[in-house]
Amino acid sequence: MPQNDHHLERLHTADMELGVTDALQKHITRHVVPPKPVSDRKLRFEYSRPRILRECMGEATGVFFYVLPGIASVASFTVNGTNPLGITFFGNLLQTGFAFALGIAFAIITCGPVSGGHFNPAITICLAIWQGFPWKKVPHYIFSQIFGAFVAGLLVVGMYWPEIRALRDANIAEYGTAVFNGGAASILCSFPNPTQTNQGFLFLQEFFVDAYIGVIIWTCLDPANPFVSPTSVPWTIGLAYAAMVWGFASNTISTNLARDLGTRIVAAIFFGGEAFIYDNGYSWISILVNVPATIFATGYYEFLMRDSLQKIAAGHGKHEEGDEGLARHLTKVGTIEQGFSNSLRKNEPNNMNGKNEVV
Structure with missing residues (x-):
């Protein structure tokens, strides 16, 4: 393999791109259903597909899986309203939080092995900054993510159109617009x-x-974290979103550029350009703030919380100059932890459960 051909292993069609599914690289050890033999024709077809097309479709499909149940949950109680006591029979923030959480988990499980499971432009940008994700793929990923949300928005409007149209007409009759919190838009x-x-x-x-x-x-995404197993990653991330929905959705949050922009374009199509200019252009906050906020969060983790030596000791990373560079670093700082030195002497991964896997 040429020395300058970094990440060449990603060129194989079955490999997973950098992202959430990094945690799965060493954990594909079983099959839920025994696979049938693969024909050469099928292999040739899969090899002929452009890799970037698979990844983009994975990102678009993942965002679709995440956005569809979330906004459908919002639609179910928005169009049905409340009774005189203010009780919503068809849903509430608890339901919506779980809908988004489960949608995110299903998106990662379904599409993460194809594209890396970013599903958020801010995460794609942060992976490019901190983890070596190719910058040339960033525009493709972001466009695909926005497209997935756009399609989810169109589909929900299509499935709920009679109810949404009735609510829109009622909003306009009462308030003069359907673009407000609690309105059809x-x-x-x-x-x-x-x-x-x-x-x-x-x-x-x-x-x-x-x-x-x-x-x-x-x-x-930190392989040195002993409290997150690969199978728990989708549910942990999904519950993080749900917790923020439960705590702040009643006060207005967006959380994802693609999720907001894709569906806001649909809102502009059906309810007019006010979807972008409402409240002196609030949309710039809902669309753009997600990116600097996530860069701040990942920078905070990288600078103040990351322990790369622990990751190397667990067998999930290596020094860029190999063992010699690592030895120079340990000599320079004058500290070698016993567990790590044992792993160097034996040339074996040394993690908390004694197995060569992410924990």
């Missing part, structure tokens, strides 16, 4: 409450909600 994307007129407050809320989720995601 809010099924697709977020809008501030009437009392939320301070955009600085909205920025602060969106920033730290997104940063919170970003830290959880980056923690799940």
